Amino acid sequence: MYSLRFSIYLIPIILTIIANNLVYSATAKAEVKFGTVKSPQTKFFQAQLLVQELSKVRTPIIQFSKDTYPEVNLPDITSGQIQVQENQYLTIITLPADLLFDSNKDTIRPDAKKILRQVSQAINNHYPNTWLQILGHTDSKGSKDNNLKLSEQWVAAVQKWLSEKGGIDMSLISKEGYGEAQPVAANQKSDSSDNPVGRQKNRRIEIVIQKVANHQV
Known part of the structure; x- marks a missing residue:
């Protein structure tokens, strides 16, 4: 699979x-x-x-298995809450959305700037002039339409920050919000009760760096 x-x-x-x-x-x-x-x-x-x-x-x-995309360390990223996976084709940087945004908000928190600086430095140092995609995912709490809209707002905010403050060319960044459509954990337990741990894992931002589409300009 x-x-x-x-x-x-x-x-x-x-x-x-x-x-x-x-x-x-x-x-x-x-x-x-x-x-x-x-x-x-x-x-x-x-x-x-x-x-x-x-x-x-x-x-x-998009579900990035550790079997296909092993975890790696980038020296620029020191936060233990940021996961980096990589193979010969892609590098995936996954950030919990809770690191960047307050609940149901789309404004990047001031304390999240340190996290985004680490990410932008890693991209600039290791993958200059490389295309990347910012993917947004929510949990299933609330309506599908609202979750889709929120995920789109998240990726737009991250794209803007990386472009304006992270020194990454806007033309190299695409974005897509998926709402609740691609969970990596169960939003509910087997007895249909709420699963806050699973929902937290699903609220995430994935930055996908396409190494095989690297074009120097």
């Missing part, structure tokens, strides 16, 4: 690379034909637009 999940997630990465090659090829032909020269940043922006269109038609199943 884990290999299936990995294959599902790897497909859009491959499509990303193909999309970029198509855009770059088409741009190069146009430059020869019309005698114009576009900057690498313009080419990169065009590629990003095509990648965004491709991303609209996929719904990846």
Whole structure:
């Protein structure tokens, strides 16, 4: 099952690379034909637009098993509450949403800035100019619509912080909120009573760094 999940997630990465090659090829032909020269940043922006269109038609199943993505240590990240997993294709940085946000809020707390600085330093030091996705997940408390909206607000806030204060190019960051759709633990116990420990695990932000789609600009 884990290999299936990995294959599902790897497909859009491959499509990303193909999309970029198509855009770059088409741009190069146009430059020869019309005698114009576009900057690498313009080419990169065009590629990003095509990648965004491709991303609209996929719904990846994202559960990062430790068997497929072993835990690793990044020296920049000292908080024991942040989990880092990695294989040759992806690096996943998982932050409990409770570290960043108050309950049912989408404003990053002042004390969370230290955590985000560690994350941004790790990304800048180890994965410069690399595409990444910010994924937001909630527990099942409340309505599905509200949970989806909250997860979207979370990832937007993290994206804005990493771009404006973490020194990461906004064009390299995509985001997606999944609400309660992808739990990693049970929100309820077997007797249908509340499972606060499980719900806490489900409230999380995952930063997925796509190492095989690394493009220097």
